[in-house]
């Protein structure tokens with residue numbers, strides 16, 4: 001596999017607290033990879049490190065084979081890496097369309113077909129109906145759709161999704177996850193951080209499990225046995241036999 005993005009012995013943390021202890025991770029163009037693990041395992045920290053929100057050494061992150069670790073987030077976005085952050089973080093007091101327009105105005109030049117506001121509305125038709133609604137008046141699922149749309153308008157080659165199902169009803173989660181294949185069809189690679197392991201497995205071709213800042217399992221999502229995931233997720237001593 002030739003990696004679009006890879007990490008190499010990535011270590012990162014907060015002050016003196018080390019949260020990641022040498023992560024080797026890779027994702028190819030157009031691939032969807034899931035990142036699973038318990039609360040505090042380091043999943044969000046890995047996404048933040050990739051995006052340059054946390055200081056990491058240059059050689060620890062490569063994009064297209066070029067060392068980019070520690071590049072500031074705005075430059076990583078220009079290079080084609082976008083995040084759908086945990087908690088959505090939309091601009092309140094702004095409508096759906098205004099939120100999307102801000103993203104479109106700050107975006108890099110689209111490659112090929114590219115993402116437009118119209119294409120985001122085609123992906124999530126409810127947003128077209130709600131285009132004049134203020135973001136704070138939307139349901140959680142609709143807010144999540146705007147957040148994804150906003151990230152897509154940055155024309156990413158790599159989309160980092162941090163717990164996009166959090167707090168949403170199962171039907172809405174299905175609706176949002178149903179959009180991922182459409183996104184990857186355009187060649188965008190997707191990393192999904194997901195608490196729901198079954199959902200993570202179904203949505204991805206490969207997965208990584210993190211435990212206390214280390215990769216404890218890596219494999220093809222459809223082939224990894226449940227017991228192996230359980231052991232990797234909770235630690236061997238707590239594994240379900």
Ligand SMILES: Nc1ncnc2c1ncn2[C@@H]1O[C@H](COP(=O)(O)OP(=O)(O)OP(=O)(O)O)[C@@H](O)[C@H]1O
Nearest residue numbers: 014017019037038039040041042043044045046210
């Ligand atoms: N801003 C921060 N300051 C200090 N420590 C942090 C900060 N954010 C996360 N941590 C710590 O880093 C470790 C990894 O946290 P991280 O948020 O990456 O885990 P996670 O796997 O994404 O879990 P969650 O599902 O809770 O988001 C945890 O020990 C956490 O307490």
